[in-house]
Amino acid sequence: MLDFKFIKDNLDAVRENIKNRNVTASPEKVVELYDQRNLVLQELEDLRRQRNENASKMKGKLDPEVRQGLIDEGKALKDQISQVEVRMDSLLKELQQAAVLIPNMAHPDAPVGKEDKDNLEILRSGTVPEFSFKAKDHVQLAEAMDLVDFENATRVSGSKFYYLKNEAVLLELALTRYALDVLQKHGFILTITPDIAREEIVEGIGFNPRGEESNIYTLEGTGTCLVGTAEITLGGYYAGQIVDLSNGPILMAGVSHCFRREAGASGQYSKGLYRVHQFTKIEMFAYCKPGESDALLMKLRSIEEEIFNGLEIPFRIVDTCTGDLGGPAYRKFDLEAWMPGRGDEGDWGEVTSTSNCTDYQSRRLGIRYKDEEGKNHLVHTLNGTAIAISRGIIAIMENFQQEDGSIRIPEKLVPYTGFSEIRRS
Structure with missing residues (x-):
């Protein structure tokens, strides 16, 4: 499987290679899903950061109301993270399925032909x-x-x-x-x-x-x-x-x-x-x-x-x-x-x-x-x-x-x- 970032950064070359290798694949779909995956990953990392900050605030003596507020916030963050992880898993599967259809790049000296x-x-x-x-x-x-x-x-x-x-x-x-x-x-x-x-x-x-x-x-x-x-x-x-x-x-x-x-x-x-x-x-x-x-x-x-x-x-x-x-x-x-x-x-x-x-x-x-x-x-x-x-x-x-x-x-x-x-x- 080709690297996702390589496909995005070399889209024209990947398209030409797919054409020369006479296969059906969509590098554009890979790029679209890769971008979505990066956005969801950023969202997931931000939520995990918030969860870690929440856990840090829970240390030490706290007013009961403040502690309960942090507990509620932690539970909400946990639920959000779980939902985003499900979205991430689904996106990754779809991304992998699209990417495996794309063949390896061919050597520059390989003859171009169909059969x-x-x-x-x-x-x-x-x-x-x-x-x-x-x-x-x-x-x-x-x-x-x-x-x-x-x-x-x-x-x-x-x-x-x-x-x-x-x-x-x-x-x-x-x-x-x-x-x-x-x-x-x-x-x-x-x-x-x-x-x-x-x-x-x-x-x-x-x-x-x-x-x-x-x-x-x-x-x-x-x-x-x-x-x-x-x-x-x-x-x-x-x-x-x-x-x-x-x-x-x-x-x-x-x-x-x-x-x-x-x-x-x-x-x-x-x-x-x-x-x-x-x-x-x-x-x-x-x-x-x-x-x-x-x-x-x-x-x-x-x-x-x-x-x-x-x-x-x-x-x-x-x-x-x-x-x-x-x-x-x-x-x-x-x-x-x-x-x-x-x-x-x-x-x-x-x-x-x-x-x-x-x-x-x-x-x-x-x-x-x-x-x-x-x-x-x-x-x-x-x-x-x-x-x-x-x-x-x-x-x-x-x-x-x-x-x-x-x-x-x-x-x-x-x-x-x-x-x-x-x-x-």
């Missing part, structure tokens, strides 16, 4: 494979090799669920361990996070837990949700706390299941494992001082590149346009892997992303650090996907398929899987 086709490609790595045969997509490969069962998963759990089977199970575990080894080398604290979070944490991170547009499963009657990403649980880890950044940024990595409703998602690019309701993901999350976040974003991106270069998977990096940024993100880079089975001739598919959310999340979650003078400041938060396992499996199956239908395993993963290819006799 993913407006993202700017800035880097390519690896060589797109050329096959002497018609490439299959991962669904064809998986079904032929008995690696994934969509049919029985649909019968048991519904559409967009799946059973991993046989070598695919070991491939998921291998990718998980491989990514964790890379992250541990870079100084990340490794965690396996809860799959459930309180709604206030979900909202504080910037996800909407309720309504038709929500991508989150809400557990009715509990005030909790299934997490869509470990960004939620890692970001909530220090909610309401003052963190120690004297030794540099705090780097955390979380393994979690991710649950997504994927409301409205359909089409060829949602096929198979690409867009599902449940998958495993290894997430990076960082807390740092404001002056460190731009450089740290590039570090998280370089780790994603290291992971996929190690897997020998061709990829490109795109600078995400304003309309495709999530609400909390100031700047975001997507890593898109080449997927030979995507479409008629292959195409790029997003497999990871990394974002600098500045103080947008920490303001709502109340996460601060102390500077050298002992003053509290909001931290900057960043997140990045080390690997979304299901999409990693897609990229490996499709890029390393062989003419006989077998699938080669990237060399880096062989020590983890115990086999160098998947084939059926």
Whole structure:
């Protein structure tokens, strides 16, 4: 959430940012409610001052009539304060509801555009494979090799669920361990996070837990949700706390299941494992001082590149346009892997992303650090996907398929899987 005073002092810039990010929000309403809140706050502080003065006058010996007058005055002030506090609570709720609709400011260098086709490609790595045969997509490969069962998963759990089977199970575990080894080398604290979070944490991170547009499963009657990403649980880890950044940024990595409703998602690019309701993901999350976040974003991106270069998977990096940024993100880079089975001739598919959310999340979650003078400041938060396992499996199956239908395993993963290819006799 943006600072209320910042919105008021930079109204034109905030309006332009809302337009560029293609969202609906009213900064004018925020300013109006913020001004009302300040007036009510002033009224409340004045009444509290009068109450304190009244209490001071009650000390010592007083004429009974004077004392009774002060008692009556104190009771009246107490009632007034209670009424104004109710007004203040109502105003604050309304102000928060209006403010959370306003996205973070976008980085000046972020491409201005409405959707993913407006993202700017800035880097390519690896060589797109050329096959002497018609490439299959991962669904064809998986079904032929008995690696994934969509049919029985649909019968048991519904559409967009799946059973991993046989070598695919070991491939998921291998990718998980491989990514964790890379992250541990870079100084990340490794965690396996809860799959459930309180709604206030979900909202504080910037996800909407309720309504038709929500991508989150809400557990009715509990005030909790299934997490869509470990960004939620890692970001909530220090909610309401003052963190120690004297030794540099705090780097955390979380393994979690991710649950997504994927409301409205359909089409060829949602096929198979690409867009599902449940998958495993290894997430990076960082807390740092404001002056460190731009450089740290590039570090998280370089780790994603290291992971996929190690897997020998061709990829490109795109600078995400304003309309495709999530609400909390100031700047975001997507890593898109080449997927030979995507479409008629292959195409790029997003497999990871990394974002600098500045103080947008920490303001709502109340996460601060102390500077050298002992003053509290909001931290900057960043997140990045080390690997979304299901999409990693897609990229490996499709890029390393062989003419006989077998699938080669990237060399880096062989020590983890115990086999160098998947084939059926």
